[in-house]
Amino acid sequence: MAAGRRSAPEAAPEGEAPAPSESLDLVNKSVVKATVLLSELGRHRQGITATEIAQAVGMTRPTAFRLLLSLEQTGFVDRVDNRYMLGWQVARLGRLADPYAGAVARIQPILNDYAARFNETLTFVMVRGESEHEVVAEASGSRFLTSNQYLGGTYPLHASATGKLILAELSDGKIASVLPDRLEKFTSHTLTSRKALLRELQEVREQGYALIEDELEEGLFAAGWPVRDPAGVLIGILTINGPTQRLKSDRLPDMLDELRQAAGEIAKALG
DSSP states (O other), X not given: OOTTOOOOOOOOOTTOOOOHHHHHHHOOHHHHHHHHHHHHHTTOTTXXXXXXXXXXXXXXXXXXXXXXXXXXXXXXXXXXTTEEEEOHHHHHHHHHXXXXXXXXXXXXXXXXXXXXXXXXXXXXXXXXXXXEEEEEEEEOXXXXXXXXXXXXXXXXXXXXXXXXXXXXXXXXXXXXXXXXXXXXXXXXXXXXXXXXXXXXXXXXXXXXXXXXXXXXXXXEEEEEEEEEOTTOOEEEEEEEEEEHHHHSSTTHHHHHHXXXXXXXXXXXXXX
């Protein structure tokens, strides 16, 4: 080995996590800086100059320019004139990635624990934007649930505990732009009047949770509790689902309290 040249740190044996000091040595700072640039580019859909992005992330212009040029060569950054933006490779990899895999791994043990406690089925919905959502995780107790499986799908906004909590975040005016005057009927108990739904949503805002009874499916009762980030933004919704005759009982207040606790644990796990 030439004098003065340092050897690269030896990687930890397979299956073993590196020690904290080793982890620091193994981090490639250029890769970290490149990801910082990509994250910043995501905030500027119309593009941004090398000087502007360097100032935004606290990086020197030569460093930012060098990294942007490298990312442009590999398709992760596009350039129009002197403005840089996210490239086609980012979009391609984004379509291949599972956006919820990491989140589900953190919250699944919590769902499993509370599903066993309740001996009922729990679902967790990830919320994106104002009304977009997806059922990303589910856990069941030993009891058989007769409802349809929604994992990987969505709930109707006006006929589910999840949907009502999502709508309760919006103003009445915004809800009017999202939902028609007459709403789809799933059962004889479904709220089909937007005006009646708005009245119920005010109750949801006041009590902090949502309930449905035979509105999505005959015999199905569900209670939903919001999961919020530290800033109070709605990021997900936890629901318990089961037969109306079983869940709508004297144990409902205690069940809601435990659902609130579970939602708090999920918020911490996602934080």
